[in-house]
Amino acid sequence: MLELSILGFLYERPLHGYELKERIHGLSGHVRPVSDGALYPAITRLVRNGLVDSRTEPGASAAPRRTLSLTPEGRRELLDRLRAPKDAEITDGQRFFTLLAFLGHLPDPADQAAVLRRRQAFLDVPASFFYEDGAPVGAEREPDPFRRGMLRIARATGTAEKAWLAEALEELDRRAGQPS
Known part of the structure; x- marks a missing residue:
């Protein structure tokens, strides 16, 4: 996901390495912080593979960037x-x-919708963090209050995401000129 983040932010505009790191940190740093030891080798790979261009410019004070x-x-x-x-x-x-x-960044709403439909299909499959005799355990049957909390939060999040997906797909289908 680091490479996708690098490509995605650079699609928007050229950035200095520090600016790029700050944007990536803002996107996912609270969950998966990015270190210099991961970021700069990823940038080097992308440059070596011809996907990113790197040029040195004078810095604002002294050091080149x-x-x-x-x-x-x-x-x-x-x-x-x-x-x-x-x-x-x-x-x-x-x-x-x-x-x-x-x-x-994808220009075609149909391409965007296809990705969202994959997520929608994934969310439509019943799942749980916990299983009993091969069946998912729902919050109603979970005796542990902390696990019950996990299940209730996950259900609420999933319900909200499914509602958003339905709205987004309706809008994308309309923009693409397709029936919902």
Whole structure:
């Protein structure tokens, strides 16, 4: 998800490494903080693969700064990743949020809707954190108050997300000229 975040933020505009790190931290730092030891090797890989351009510019005070920007190949790579996200980017909530942060970069509402439909299909499958005899345990049957709290929070979050998905898909279908 780090590479997707780098590509997504650089799609919007060129950034210095520090600015990029701050944006990534704002997106997911409270859940998965990004270290220099992860960020800068990822940037180096993207530069080496021709997806990101790095140029050195004079700094505001003294030290030169690297400005990062997407290459045309990087723009294509981002759009390809957004059109066809990995399953884990659909099923993992934090990864899906990262994907959502950049999904608006896809120019075709039908492509955006296809990604949201994958998430909707995932959420429509009954699931739980806890199982008994192979069946999901609901909050009503969970005796532990803390587990019960987890299940109630997850249910409320899932209900809100499903409602938002339905609204977003209706809007995207309308923009794409397709029936909902």
